[in-house]
Amino acid sequence: MKAATDTNKMVPVTILTGFLGAGKTTLLKRILTEYHGRRIAVIENEFGPESIDNELLVQESDEEIVELSNGCVCCTIRGDLMRTLNELRVKRQAGELNFERVIIETTGMANPGPVCQTFFMDDEIADYYRLDAVITVVDAKHGMETLDNQEESQKQIGFADRILISKKDLVNDADYDALRARIVRINPRATITAVHFGEADIKSLLDISGFNLNTILDIDPAFLADQHPDAHDHDHGHGHGHDHEHEHEGECGAHCGHEHHHHAHHNDEIGAFVFRSNKAFDPERLEEFLGGIVQVYGPDLLRYKGILYLKGINRRMLFQGVHMMMGAEPGKPWLSGEKPNTKMVFIGRKLPQEIFTRGLEQCLV
Incomplete structure (x- = not known):
C-alpha cells in the first residue's frame, strides 16, 4: 500500500456495510440530515426500496450522479466502483461538484473486501481518496441467525473498524452479550457500540482513520x-x-x-x-x-x-x-x-x- 503525498488534502471515504434490515439506510439518512451544508458524496451499490432517494432527492433522474436537496450528491454504481470514483474526482477537480467526503453504502449481501482494495489498486484513486474506515451495522435481533446463515455477514464484521449494533432494545441482555462475544471472536480489533440511530454520535463515525498505520492497535x-x-x-x-x-x-x-x-x-x-x-x-x-x-x-x-x-x-x-x-x-x-x-x-x-x-x-x- 503506498502512502499518498498529503493525506490532509485527500478526500476521506467511509464504507458503510451491514446486514439487510440492520439500519444502514436509516443511519445514512441521519448523517445526511445532520450534516446539512457539509457536502458528502454518497455512492450506493443499488437503489433499494429503502433508499435515500425518496426524501432527499431534488428530482427523479436517470443521471448516475444526482444532487440532493441538502447540497450533497448521490450516485449509484451502475458500472464499476473505480469508474464511479474517478468520475466524481474529475467533476470535483473541474469544479462541477463540491463534496468533502465520500460514503459508500454497500448492499446488505456485499463483501467489503473488493471495495477496500479499490483504494489501493488504482494510483489515481489512491492519490486522491483516503480510505478512512469500514463501519458495519449489525441487527441485535437477527444478528445470530444472519451470522449462522451468511458467510458474507461474517466478512462484514471481519473487515470492520467500527461495529454498530442496532435494535438492542429488542433483545435481552444475555442474548446481546452472546452476540457481542461472538462478534469479538470474529473481530477483536473493532470497537463495538450499541446504537439507537436516532441519537448516534455521527462525529465519532467519520474520521476514524482505521486504515491509517499510526492508529493504535487495540484488541478487545x-x-x-x-x-x-x-x-x-x-x-x-x-x-x-x-x-x-x-x-x-x-x-x-x-x-x-x-x-x-x-x-x-x-x-x-x-x-x-x-x-x-x-x-x-x-x-x-x-x-x-x-x-x-x-x-x-x-x-x-x-x-x-x-x-x-x-x-x-x-x-x-x-x-x-x-x-x-x-x-x-x-x-x-x-x-x-x-x-x-x-x-x-x-x-x-x-x-x-x-x-x-x-x-x-x-x-x-
Whole structure:
C-alpha cells in the first residue's frame, strides 16, 4: 500500500456495510440530515426500496450522479466502483461538484473486501481518496441467525473498524452479550457500540482513520482473556500452550484456548488470533515469511495489523494489510522505560493459526 503525498488534502471515504434490515439506510439518512451544508458524496451499490432517494432527492433522474436537496450528491454504481470514483474526482477537480467526503453504502449481501482494495489498486484513486474506515451495522435481533446463515455477514464484521449494533432494545441482555462475544471472536480489533440511530454520535463515525498505520492497535480485552487467561505473563518465544489451543481448533474458528464451558461457540468461518512476543524479529526473515503467507493465504486474510519489534531498529514498525496488499512504515521510537514488544492481529477465513504462529516464532531473533 503506498502512502499518498498529503493525506490532509485527500478526500476521506467511509464504507458503510451491514446486514439487510440492520439500519444502514436509516443511519445514512441521519448523517445526511445532520450534516446539512457539509457536502458528502454518497455512492450506493443499488437503489433499494429503502433508499435515500425518496426524501432527499431534488428530482427523479436517470443521471448516475444526482444532487440532493441538502447540497450533497448521490450516485449509484451502475458500472464499476473505480469508474464511479474517478468520475466524481474529475467533476470535483473541474469544479462541477463540491463534496468533502465520500460514503459508500454497500448492499446488505456485499463483501467489503473488493471495495477496500479499490483504494489501493488504482494510483489515481489512491492519490486522491483516503480510505478512512469500514463501519458495519449489525441487527441485535437477527444478528445470530444472519451470522449462522451468511458467510458474507461474517466478512462484514471481519473487515470492520467500527461495529454498530442496532435494535438492542429488542433483545435481552444475555442474548446481546452472546452476540457481542461472538462478534469479538470474529473481530477483536473493532470497537463495538450499541446504537439507537436516532441519537448516534455521527462525529465519532467519520474520521476514524482505521486504515491509517499510526492508529493504535487495540484488541478487545475480552478476546485476550478468552484466548489466554494468563496471556500477559507469557512470551510466545517458548511455544506456551499451542498444543492445548490446537485441540479446540474445530470448535471455534479462531483458537480461543481455554474456558470453553461457559458459552457455546459457533463454528464461524471467519475468526481472529493475536500473536505477541517480547523478542525481536529478524527483519529479513520476517519480511520473507509475511510475503509468503500473503501469497498463500491472501484471499482468506481479511484484515491484519501489527506493531512490530525489529532487531536493530530503535522504533516500532507499523504494518497492516487487506487481502494480498500489505504495507509498513516506521512508527514512534521505543521510549527508554518501555519494553519493546510485538503485537499482531490476523482476521481471516479458517486461517491456520499454528502455521502462522510457528512461522512467526522462527522469525524471532
